[in-house]
Amino acid sequence: MTQTPRPDPLAGALILLIEDDTQIRRFLRTTLTSIGYRLLEATSGQDGLRQVSVQHPDLIILDLGLPDIDGLEVTEQLRLWTSTPIIVLSARDKEGDKVKALDLGADDYLTKPFGTEELLARLRVTLRHVQQVQRVETPVFTFDNVCVDLEHRRVHVAEVEVHLTPIEYKLLITLIRFAGKVVTQRQLLKEICGPTYEKETHYLRIYMGQLRHKLEADPAQPRFLITEPGVGYRLKVDE
Ligand code: CA
Numbered sequence: 440m441t442q443t444p445r446p447d448p449l450a451g452a453l454i455l456l457i458e459d460d461t462q463i464r465r466f467l468r469t470t471l472t473s474i475g476y477r478l479l480e481a482t483s484g485q486d487g488l489r490q491v492s493v494q495h496p497d498l499i500i501l502d503l504g505l506p507d508i509d510g511l512e513v514t515e516q517l518r519l520w521t522s523t524p525i526i527v528l529s530a531r532d533k534e535g536d537k538v539k540a541l542d543l544g545a546d547d548y549l550t551k552p553f554g555t556e557e558l559l560a561r562l563r564v565t566l567r568h569v570q571q572v573q574r575v576e577t578p579v580f581t582f583d584n585v586c587v588d589l590e591h592r593r594v595h596v597a598e599v600e601v602h603l604t605p606i607e608y609k610l611l612i613t614l615i616r617f618a619g620k621v622v623t624q625r626q627l628l629k630e631i632c633g634p635t636y637e638k639e640t641h642y643l644r645i646y647m648g649q650l651r652h653k654l655e656a657d658p659a660q661p662r663f664l665i666t667e668p669g670v671g672y673r674l675k676v677d678e
Pocket of ligand 1: 459460502503505
């Protein structure tokens, strides 16, 4: 199946790709430049770190398996001084690493091999998120048939008010803050219960189940409160 990528409203953004694999670099170069992104390339962690400080990219695509320093360490070093969004590329046999990368401050991940549409969707969400954070926060957030009034802390589903417990509401607004992006179990637990509960993932499953029950038409087949297996959750929003 061949699909022509759609023109992208965020075209022109400067992306730094830190990846030692020649084939993946070629694939990303062709894909990203054809729709108007500008691309810089680094083939090692050190070169990547140097280019971030010199070129100030809008977004970083970071492979976790690099020849010199580990992608996790690159993430950690970058987060000491910059909030430039990072999308990590992880190999399927290193699933644990992407969770570590997210906990260290990476914004999202793609598991190799990934498709063009998936890649472009992640880029759009991540770049748009930066723009939204820079804008004034809107007091009302809507997705699917859910409407959340952040100012008055009221939630409506199909125009019927739904009562959430304080924890359910915190869980929901944390997902809204990261709308479209994955949030790890650890990040969510830290936000809703505090740092002492970071490992209590079974609580999270319970709260998420309750939230789905109140917001989703079919809690067993959620449309927007999406599980990312082994990683965390994502609030799916319209692109
Ligand atoms: Ca690699």
